[in-house]
Amino acid sequence: MGSRGLARLHGLFAVYKPPGLKWKHLRDTVELQLLKGVNAGRAPAPEQRVRFLLGPVGDGEEKALTLTATSVPTLTNHPLVCGPAFTRLKIGVGHRLDAQASGVLVLGVGHGRRLLTSMYNAHLTKDYTVRGLLGKATDDFCEDGRLVEKSTYDHVTREKLDRILALIQGSHQKALVMYSNVDLQTQEAYDMAVRGLIRPMGKSPMLVTGIRCVSFAPPEFLLEVQCMHETQKQLRRLVHEIGLELKTTAVCSQVRRTRDGFFTLDDALLRTQWDLHNIQDAIQAAAPRVAAELEKSLRPGLGIQKLPGPSRPWDSWGPSSASGLESCAGSLKGQVAGGPVDG
Incomplete structure (x- = not known):
């Protein structure tokens, strides 16, 4: 579940920032909710290994000790031993909003952080x-x-x-x-x-x-x-x-x-929607539009004659x-x- 969830977390999505909330706090909150989602999947069955355990053999009063091959679970990768599988996600913030302002705030996860640079260069x-x-x-x-x-x-x-x-x-x-x-x-x-x-x-x-x-x-x-x-x-x-x-x-x-840019209030996720499934759906829905708009805005020049600066x-x-x-x-x-x- 965690690996499959991370595979779909590459792209851009928009959230609605309420007034009075700093953008850094918003980013940390989204990261925490995503980590909860990718770590919430059922843990895989622990690996088994063979151990030779010493135990008595026989029914009489004089029991002999012998080694018996037994399959036991390996606990080195258990979540209670090593902690959650994912502890950090890289989330980038687009055009920022100060604490008093509100509205559409674009975030990028994974490879989507590179698209934030493209949005900046497009001067939208x-x-x-x-x-x-x-x-x-x-x-x-x-x-x-x-x-x-x-x-x-x-x-x-x-x-x-x-x-x-x-x-x-x-x-x-x-x-x-x-x-x-x-x-x-x-x-x-x-x-x-x-x-x-x-x-x-x-x-x-x-x-x-x-x-x-x-x-x-x-x-x-x-x-x-x-x-x-x-x-x-x-x-x-x-x-x-x-x-x-x-x-x-x-x-x-x-x-x-x-x-x-190409994100509006209709695309922005409310605070109650800052979870793994809603963000994955938002990234998938926005991906075709993001690619088309960036291609249109960043296509090579059309032979415009530049004026002296x-x-x-x-x-x-x-x-x-x-x-x-x-x-x-x-x-x-x-x-x-x-x-x-x-x-």
């Missing part, structure tokens, strides 16, 4: 729902952080928020083209854009490929964000900077990842702000006020 986008709260600012951009400022928000409307989000998305899409280092005047670049394959060729700041407001009920608002190369702290700072552009303040009350290497570029708003602060203010935005 991720979806989040981010909940904001207008009217206050904290030191760490979280709702439960140390309060540093309170402000009014009666002047904030849905139209103003949508305008700010459109400007953010536009500026980040321009940055995406720059970091993708492709010539948009070619047919190959157009084909890549249609398939959604224009992505950074290396390291870059957080890039927002899509953002929209799905709920606006002051002081709360809910955003859907599609991005790459992000951290959850940068998403919280994005909410803070949106509040500043709206001439008020805002904090982030929730960050929830709803999609990581910036004067500084990408690794030396750091995001001036989480949302990229500092570099176009004047444009944003002009657009909010109704003025033109430079191309």
Whole structure:
């Protein structure tokens, strides 16, 4: 049972990380549950060996001692003697989530850990729902952080928020083209854009490929964000900077990842499903989709003519702000006020 169970534990699967749980604790919990599963099988019958035991022979008062060949079990491999057969599994974690965030977390077991590297190199986008709260600012951009400022928000409307989000998305899409280092005047670049394959060729700041407001009920608002190369702290700072552009303040009350590459909430195993059989089934179900998506994202280049890179290497570029708003602060203010935005 243990060997057969391990043979099916090679691949990727997704779990749902609840808020307040560190990713290291989640990984250790999954490993413990898997070890319980592979070690829970019925132990094989112990091997037998022949021993010569000394014993009396005869019925009379004078019994003779002689050696008799007897088959006895070998206990050197018994679980009560040597312990469980499997004591450790190698489990890798994909794009991590901090303790306050929740949502889809991809794990790799066995040879699946190599696929986590492939997912990283594919620069796949991720979806989040981010909940904001207008009217206050904290030191760490979280709702439960140390309060540093309170402000009014009666002047904030849905139209103003949508305008700010459109400007953010536009500026980040321009940055995406720059970091993708492709010539948009070619047919190959157009084909890549249609398939959604224009992505950074290396390291870059957080890039927002899509953002929209799905709920606006002051002081709360809910955003859907599609991005790459992000951290959850940068998403919280994005909410803070949106509040500043709206001439008020805002904090982030929730960050929830709803999609990581080709894994969605429907693929994520709940905490009650973190066991051997459910994880094996999840790996088998995801394997064809993982292979197809990685092949599409990592296929050789299509002959794209590369543009000359910036004067500084990408690794030396750091995001001036989480949302990229500092570099176009004047444009944003002009657009909010109704003025033109430079191309």
